[in-house]
Amino acid sequence: MSAPAPVPLASEPTQEGEQTLVPGVRPVSQRERIEARMAAPLTPRVPQKPLNVGLFDEDARNQLDLF
Structure with missing residues (x-):
């Protein structure tokens, strides 16, 4: 009884x-x-800055009232 012939390993070039x-x-x-990249949700290339203006100003909401 002899061992089966080894299967040659496949390879692929990567970065x-x-x-x-x-x-x-x-x-x-x-x-x-x-196709996998197209199915993935869009993500920004750089982190988004917060919109701290008017109604969306998170810093102003955290301030204490003067009176």
Whole structure:
């Protein structure tokens, strides 16, 4: 009884370098990456600044009244 021949490992190029894949797992295609990005909710590129003006002024709400 002999051992089965080893299955060659698949690999894919990434930004970090060549990475091997687990047997039975196929690489994620560029189309799948784009579809996942499109399905994700939009997020701002930079954190939003608070709107501390008029009705939305959180700092003014926290002030004590003078009288």
